[in-house]
Amino acid sequence: xxxxxxxxxxxxxxxxxxxxxxxxxxxxxxxxxxxxxxxxxxxxxxxxxxxxxxxxxxxxxxxxxxxxxxxxxxxxxxxxxxxxxxxxxxxxxxxxxxxxxxxxxxxxxxxxxxxxxxxxxxxxxxxxxxxxxxxxxxxxxxxxxxxxxxxxxxxxxxxxxxxxxxxxxxxxxxxxxxxxxxxxxxxxxxxxxxxxxxxxxxxxxxxxxxxxxxxxxxxxxxxxxxxxxxxxxxxxxxxxxxxxxxxxxxxxxxxxxxxxxxxxxxxxxxxxxxxxxxxxxxxxxxxxxxxxxxxxxxxxxxxxxxxxxxxxxxxxxxxxxxxxxxxxxxxxxxxxx
Ligand code: PHE
Numbered sequence: 001x002x003x004x005x006x007x008x009x010x011x012x013x014x015x016x017x018x019x020x021x022x023x024x025x026x027x028x029x030x031x032x033x034x035x036x037x038x039x040x041x042x043x044x045x046x047x048x049x050x051x052x053x054x055x056x057x058x059x060x061x062x063x064x065x066x067x068x069x070x071x072x073x074x075x076x077x078x079x080x081x082x083x084x085x086x087x088x089x090x091x092x093x094x095x096x097x098x099x100x101x102x103x104x105x106x107x108x109x110x111x112x113x114x115x116x117x118x119x120x121x122x123x124x125x126x127x128x129x130x131x132x133x134x135x136x137x138x139x140x141x142x143x144x145x146x147x148x149x150x151x152x153x154x155x156x157x158x159x160x161x162x163x164x165x166x167x168x169x170x171x172x173x174x175x176x177x178x179x180x181x182x183x184x185x186x187x188x189x190x191x192x193x194x195x196x197x198x199x200x201x202x203x204x205x206x207x208x209x210x211x212x213x214x215x216x217x218x219x220x221x222x223x224x225x226x227x228x229x230x231x232x233x234x235x236x237x238x239x240x241x242x243x244x245x246x247x248x249x250x251x252x253x254x255x256x257x258x259x260x261x262x263x264x265x266x267x268x269x270x271x272x273x274x275x276x277x278x279x280x281x282x283x284x285x286x287x288x289x290x291x292x293x294x295x296x297x298x299x300x301x302x303x304x305x306x307x308x309x310x311x312x313x314x315x316x317x318x319x320x321x322x323x324x325x326x327x328x329x330x331x332x333x334x335x336x337x
Pocket of ligand 1: 168169170248251282283284305307308
């Protein structure tokens with residue numbers, strides 16, 4: 001015979017002690033599982049005489065009903081507690097600062113390089129490229145600087161072998177393009193150049209943009225027009241421009257081009273050393289000797305060439321006083337562009 005009072009009591013005690021859903025599951029199995037206490041009693045009913053069956057059956061079924069409803073309410077209580085615990089542990093403080101992912105940006109030198117390219121492309125110039133590890137022939141010889149020429153002293157060359165060097169300027173691209181193509185032509189050649197030199201205004205690697213235009217009747221006034229247009233777009237339309245006689249072995253006549261000092265507006269200051277002018281590029285009419293080196297007839301063709309330092313132009317445009325800042329990668333500097 002079932003002692004429903006004592007089963008009920010132990011069940012309720014165990015129910016109360018169950019502190020988790022898995023402990024509760026153990027209690028369920030113990031009482032109403034396949035081999036549970038109450039299940040066994042229900043099974044034993046079939047072997048009982050009729051009148052016993054009625055009262056016993058009723059008691060067991062009542063107890064089973066109680067067990068099931070108690071289990072169900074404890075289960076939902078434990079479930080709620082679990083959920084509450086999980087919500088608390090996974091809570092997100094939406095007032096906390098988010099994680100910051102820094103976004104990179106264009107280096108000031110690349111930015112100015114692109115502006116220079118855009119200005120010349122708008123004037124119909126193409127863009128050419130050449131090797132940074134260059135033959136002595138292209139860097140010097142074909143540009144009218146033979147081995148014993150004193151003008152080679154102007155450029156502190158990195159030698160790899162007697163014949164192979166790091167290019168000291170972008171002018172060798174003039175020769176390489178003229179060897180491959182026939183006039184008319186106009187292009188710029190931006191790129192890295194190397195000189196053994198390092199101080200506040202020199203780094204061993206820097207950038208130049210070369211320019212070359214060749215046709216049957218290219219004149220010095222064409223050179224002036226192109227460079228003035230470039231300067232007025234790069235700086236401002238009011239910027240004064242001055243051509244000063246100079247010397248390069250590969251141009252004749254040659255000039256250095258100055259702009260009115262953008263810091264003192266020509267009054268004279270520390271940056272322009274009191275002159276009111278800042279030198280920004282070298283230029284000239286292609287020397288007939290250079291045309292002969294590439295097999296162009298100097299009686300038919302004339303041309304102009306120019307070369308500018310990108311770091312220098314960037315420094316003037318943004319008022320930067322130390323070229324080394326471009327290559328130190330201090331994020332506080334780079335962020336300003
Ligand atoms: N290559 C010269 C330099 O680096 C600049 C230049 C280029 C001058 C083209 C005249 C013509 O100083």
